[in-house]
Amino acid sequence: MAQAPVNVTVTGAAGQIGYALLFRIASGQLLGANTPVKLRLLEIPQAVKAAEGTAMELDDCAFPLLQGIDITDDAKKAFDGTNVALLVGARPRAKGMERGDLLAANGGIFKPQGEAINAGAADDVRVLVVGNPANTNALIAQAHAPDVPAERFTAMTRLDHNRALSQLSAKLGVAVTDIKKLTIWGNHSATQYPDLFNAEVNGKVAAEQVEQEWLREDFIPTVAKRGAAIIEARGASSAASAANAAIDHIYDWVNGTPEGDWTSAAVVSDGSYGVPEGLISSFPVVSRNGRYEIVQGLEIDAFSRERIDASVKELTEERDAVKQLGLI
Ligand code: NAD
Ligand code: LMR
DSSP states (O other): OOOOOEEEEEETTTSHHHHHHHHHHHTTTTTOTTOOEEEEEEOOGGGHHHHHHHHHHHHHHTOTTEEEEEEESOHHHHHTTOSEEEEOOSOOOOTTOOHHHHHHHHHHHHHHHHHHHHHHOOTTOEEEEOSSSHHHHHHHHHHTOTTSOGGGEEEOOHHHHHHHHHHHHHHHTOOGGGEEOOEEEBOSSTTOEEEOSSOEETTEEGGGGSOHHHIIIIIHHHHHTHHHHHHHHHSSOOOHHHHHHHHHHHHHHHHOOOTTOOEEEEEEOOSGGGOOTTOEEEEEEEEETTEEEEOOOOOOOHHHHHHHHHHHHHHHHHHHHHHHTTOO
């Protein structure tokens, strides 16, 4: 029997990440080569026409797996029956703008979207927030979807994870596939902590294969500030690499992570590693039976502890700020 199509909602569909993402979803890279998809594109009214243009191009690809495209500016319609919700639409950070400034600008978008997911999404809905500040936007959406299990709300740190893999592979002259168990902890921001102490390269501790000065002064800031460096260079925030990371995040969530490895995702904390319960923070995660689970029992040395705590403190401050704005 032919498989039923999976409903995939993409917000901010006419934006630059949307443009890099939609064709990959429709070609089968999000869910697998045998899974048909129906796309729902959510945009603000002024950008619906541009989304229609992208939909025309999707049609022109004649993707065998694409079974329909709906375009709307109504969040309720966009999330009705949705199985996978990619919340990309937000205001990107412009040159010189602090991420904190984005909280108020973006917070209002994610409350109604959380409510719409709560009202109409499919029972198995999985939500990935890409739009910044991603962790806190995910927290806002989750707070307004009390009937959806909290674990279904995640935020994207897979791009940071992939950036860290790439930097380390270049440093050591190894393949990215030789690196395992790398972790991004905390917030998708400059305070994030890419952890090489629990990571392995060809079975040996990664942190012991690089100079400590490189780790502290080069690797960590390069990964943590990569988003800003790309904005500086392109004049716009990362798009194709962000879309690629979103594909990786959902593909692994649905299909599982490989044995002997883990990945990074911002998920609702259960109090693991001293991260306050309820915060959406990045952790080492495995995906088993369609669920992301936090990897337990890792040793956290004093150096790592300090950095994880700093990023979690920032998340706590963001949470307190949106609480004050009445957004959660
Ligand atoms: P963009 O400006 O090109 O596109 C954003 C789109 O969202 C626009 O088309 C806009 O009309 C739409 N939009 C705005 N409000 C909306 C709403 N309420 N409902 C539906 N659509 C809405 O931006 P982009 O480059 O595609 O980036 C999108 C977001 O992703 C930004 O917040 C950016 O900072 C973030 N981002 C996150 C990561 C990550 O790793 N988590 C990486 C890169 C970018
Ligand atoms: C990125 O990491 O590339 C983006 O989150 C940067 C940004 O602020 O849009």
